[in-house]
Amino acid sequence: MLEALLTDDDRRFRDEVRAFIDASVPRDLRERVAAGADLGKDDYVAWQRLLAAKGWLTTTWPAAEGGCDWSPVRHYLFEEELALADCPPVGLTLGVGAKLLGPILCEFGSAAQRARLLPPIRASAVWWCQGYSEPGAGSDLAALATRAELRGDEYVVSGTKIWTSYAHWADGMCCLVRTDPAARPQAGISFLLLDMHAPGVTVRPIAAINGRHFFNQVFLDEVRVPVALRVGAENDGWRIAKSLLLHERLAAARVAETKKRLRLARSVAERIDFGGRRLADCDWYRMRLGALEIEARAIEQTALRYLGQTMAGTPPGPEIALLKVRGTELYQRLYDLLCDACGEAAIPLAPPAADDPAAAHAFNANRMYARGFTSAAGSSEVQRGILAKSLLPA
Amino acid sequence: MYLPQTDEQRMLADAALRYLHGTPQPALGEAARLGWIGAAFAEADGGHGGSAADIAALCEAIGRAGATLSWFAAVLLPAMLLRHVADAALRARLIGACADGSAFAVAHQEAGTAFEASSACATVIDARGAVTGVKQRVWGAHAGSALLVSAAGAGGLGIALVEAGAPGLRFDAVHADASLPWARVAFDGTPARPLITGDAPARAALAAAADFALVGVLAESVGRMHAAFEETRAWLATRRQFGRPLAANQVLQHRLADMFIALEESRSMLNLAIHAHDHAAPADRGAALHAGRVHIANAARMVGQSAVHLHGAMGITEELGAARAYRRLEQLGAVFGGADHHLARYVAATGGRP
Incomplete structure (x- = not known):
């Protein structure tokens, strides 16, 4: 129980967070998040600025850089x-500046880089993206081939x-590039900060399985990056990219998001007719939901x-990897349940039926989206490999 | 849930583990004389514990060591029932009874698939305190046991004490398997001493006893799973096939990782069940115990079956520790109702809540 770990101070802090949410976060924003709507950049930036005004956007940074000493x-x-109250997420995907680059700059960046780059992140005045994966380097990220050649005081x-x-x-873009093709794969990678408005950058949208646009392919054609925008030493990018905060590894369990959807699975079933009975009264549904609730508790x-x-x-050591395996797999199964509960209503139609009782289309869209969770950010197989490596002799 | 053991709990568990590695089949009286019995009793009753956290530490060690010692049946069930129905003198007697190798046993179950599910009570107690009826699967009972028997009388269900060797008492079908001894016990006008009377208090006392013993079952299961996992891990690392260690095969690595995950989660759920048992409000307590039961029974099956499978033919032999661990895990998964039973109870307990 989280309660058992809290101090009185933590409880007062929780009250403060709840008061902030009640007073400052627009109700319609939270409703759209709850309904699984596709938010726009303006929504996310407005939300990040709300957090920033409270000093809560860059919580994981050192206090001296504007973080919270929590x-x-x-x-x-x-x-x-935040998650239980349906606030929009600010994680490694939608908060690359605050959650990924910020902590990296605080640890590995030069004084000049910190002075120049951190303030706009703190104010959510810039949007950063993460340029790690390549067509030939996904789970095997060290196979990345994007080349950066030093010419004078610029990388090309x-x-x-x-x-x-x-x-x-x-x-x-926080960009991993190959600066030493002769070195072993992990040893020849550098971490560059690349201007997405620079000449030579082309962004091609990729439509996703849920009909939404978040993915892109980015083509880099002799894009110039000043040496001053390399973070850390040349060829030390791998270590920098691998430095994930404990906090993020815990977050990979998706506990709060799962709790919310379990609640949703209960409330939705109250409104669905299943052969003349409420779905919520059907044993098959109650047992399936109960089993998922117990796994969520575990x-x-x-x-x-x-x-x-x-x-x-x-x-914890490497065993923490199990949280991502189990958290993402459960999350996917929960969306399967939500969609199964809606039956045919979950089949996407255009336009959506006006009487869609349970936002079934959003369930289906998010079900499709969530399939990516077990392959992204270290696939389930990569995580199981990490676990096995820690359990067995080399 | 994070629930570190106290120094006392750790010392007890370590001592038990060391002892059981040398003596994996101790008699109950022997175990009692080592002082382990005190973990099931509060200080006021002459013990040195009495909480679920105390008995879980010991039961996990019993499971780790693979000892054939049914603590939950022989000690936990009667200890908690006595705490609810008996005076201090009678409670103190149980410690003595265990120490000389006899014991109390709880005679409740008549029909149904498990103790916890047994609601019917055809055994009767008359106005003179004579009990007549038959009890199935009285865990931990042998001919020398005094019995705490549930019986219906004029005032509703009650719990009464039947002394060992009382007239009209018959033990038949005594099952001698050291790993889970039980007996069918018949009463025919057997004199008994009523301890409590009334449906509500009697059922509450039986349920409390079952809950306490269930925590012991869950802890022993986690200990057994741990042992089966460790044995399998060592086996994958040393056994060579096709010219390389089994551990070189990714499919086996990932199966081991899944066993590890099941064990880790079971440990977390055991902690939750322990904490809920000792501290939570009734509704949360029930839900946490049912959830712990469901998760640990499922995980135990997965870990046990994987351990057997990964050992090949050896996996289905008596001599392999992991094989015996699996067999025991399935026993532990059935007593007090299995995963399906407790899932239904969990759903009923949480049904109305968001």
Whole structure:
């Protein structure tokens, strides 16, 4: 139980977060998130600026750089409260600046880089995207081939990045590039910050399985990047990119998002007619939902156990990888249940039927989207490989 | 849930593990004399524990060591029932009874698939305190056991004490398997001493006893799973086939990873069940215990069956620890109702809540 890990201070903090949500987050925004609507850039930027005004956009940064000096428990609590209240996500996909690049700059960036790049991120005045994957380098990211050659005080970057979420909104890209083709794959990679408005950058949209646009392919044709925008040493990019915060590894369990959808699965079933009975009264549905709830508890209790261990000074090791495996797989099955509950109503029609009782189309769209969770950010097989490697001798 | 053991719990578990590695089949009295029995009793009753956290630490060690010792049946069930129905003197007697190798056993179940599911009570107690009826599967009972028997009388259901060797008492079909001893017990005008009377308090006491014993079952299951997992992990690392270790095969690596995940989650759910048992409000407590049961029974099956499978033919032999662990895990998964039963109870307990 999270409650068991909280101090009185944490509880007061939780009240503060709830008061902020009630007072400051527009109700219609939360309703659209709850309905699974496709939000626009303006929505996300407005939301990030709301958080920024409260000092809560860049929570994971060091306090000296405008972050919050929170305990792991408080980070967890904060994220859970926002998600349960249907606030829009600010994670590694939709908050690349605040959640990915910011912490990296704070740890690996030069004083000049921090001074120049952190303030606009803190104010959500720029949109960053993450340029890691390539057509030939997905789970095997170290196979990336985008080449950066040093010419004077500039890198000239050519290649292509793909599955680049929200590149079409982005001002900048955190880009992994190959700077030493002769070195072993991990050793020849550098971390560059690339201007998406620079000559030579072309963004091609890729339509996704759910009919929405977030993916892109980005073509880089002799794009010039000043050396001053390389983060860390040349050929040290792999280590930088791999530095994920504990907090993000816990978040991979998707505990709060899953809880919300379990609630949804209960409330939706109240309104669905299943052969003359309410779906909520059908044993098959109740058992299936109950079984998923129990699995969700097992994942949550494991995340909380690791959180408690961290607070006690004995943080988890590689076993934390199991949270992503189980959290994403459960999340997918929960969307299967939501769609099964809606039956034929989940089949997408254009335009959607006016009497769609349960936002079934959004369920279906999000079900399709969530299929990516088990392949993105270290596939389930990569995670199981990490676990096995820690369990078996080399 | 994060629930670190106290120093006392850790010391007890370590001592039990060491002892059981040398003596995997201790008699109950032997285990009692080592002081383990005290974990099931509060200090006021002469024990040194009494919480679910205390008994879970010991039961997990029993499971880890693969000991054939049915603590949940021989100790936990009667200890908690006595806490609800008996005075201090009678409660103190149980510790003594265990220490000399006899014990109390709880005679409740008549029909149904499990103790927890048994609601009918055809056994009767008359105005003079004489009990007549038949009880099925009395866990941990042998001819020398005193019995805590549920019986219907004029005032509703009650719990009464039948002394060992009382007239009209017959043990038949005594099942001697050391791993899960039980007996069918018949009463025919057997004199008994009523302890409590009334449907509500009697059922509450039986349910409390079953809950306490269930936590012991879950803890032993986690210990057994741990042992089966470790044995399998070592086997994959050392066994060579097709010129390389089994561990070189990705499909086997991933199966081991899934066993590990099941074990890790089971540990978290055990902690939740322990904490809920000792501290939660009744509604949350029930839901957490049912959820723990469902998850751990399913995980135990997956881990046990995988351990058997990955050992090949050896997996279905008596001599393999993991094989015995699996067999035991299925026993533990059936007592007090299995995963399906508790899923239905979980759904009923949480049905109206968002």
